Amino acid sequence: MAVLCIAGSGSGAGKTAVGCELIRAMPELRWLAVKITAHEHSGFEGITEETDAGSAKDTGRYRAAGAVRAFLVTTKSDAPAFIERVRARAPECDAVLIETGKLNAAEIAEAGEENLTLAVLTADVSKWKSETHMRAGNADALVLTNGMTQGSLPDELRWMVAFALPKGEWQSAALVDFARKRLKPAHL
Template sequence: MAVVVVGGQSQNVGKTSVVAGLIAAMPEMRWTAFKLTLFGHGMCSANGEPCDCETAEHTVAVSEERDSNTGTDSARFLAAGAVRSLWVRTRTGDLAEAMPRIRKELEGAENAIFESNSILRFLRPDLYLSVVDPGVWDFKESARLYLDRADAVLVPEGVLGRPEWNGVSLKLVEGKPVLPMRPPVYVTEEVVGFVAERLGLRKKAW
């Protein structure tokens, strides 16, 4: 089984589009997809809405998407061709509580793809892609923490230039492959070819 993790610097840089694009481009992998969301400071992991509850039953929530038309990120994965799509929600700092369930779901998967940075604390994937946008100043601590572990960085048009990031050194990605995203096409032939090669898949006309 291959495990691929797609992380990124912040919201709205294309992480979900990259995951969906890889699922659609490589249907033979029969992906089980995971969307991980961490909540905190009054956000409830049971439904993603603000609340005042701190009860144990809301520490972890895992739901399987069964409708590809709901408009959620997990629905996008299903619509792209994932065999299964799961949404994992935990409070910030409580991801460890979800790992037994995640590992159980992995047992039945042919191949797995995650949208997450924080999962790298608990899993060593076969491939980790980090999605970054030099024009976006926000850079999550979880993305910075694991940036040097990325096998490649995905960047709009494949050009890092002079990023707007504060406190993040380009030395963390020095020497790493820089692969292009060309929105609305986030997964280019170069990206799919790189993933296939790193996973040891037989070359084909992608």
């Protein structure tokens, strides 16, 4: 299974929007979408499957974009174990998109699986979480949203592969091509 992790600079950066656009742009993959959150939903830690593609929740948006299956994982401690359980529940999928703030694809991918980590960053650096600089530096590429340009990145990130999206847009042909080349599963 190909593994795509989308991390970001916080709420409103566009992580879900970018993820949805990548799913739409690569219908050749049978997508499993997983949103990881530490926030308690319904007061429990666990896995919830989204079955309603019309839902306004992020998992519903992933389903509407074309994900075969979508799950919300709520945990404060062991996201990789939960992801393993979700992957086991979706054997029909050949690619997994994981929206997370704390993991990268190389940590989740099994031996031989293609993987890619994108850090979605918004122009307001003052709203970045404290660990964003480090996590962005460990990503394979940056996706710059809401008017951010490579020149407005902190110095330690300016050298990285980056895709600047025009304000209000959530994907580009170059970003899709980059992701497609990195995530091509064995059956294609």
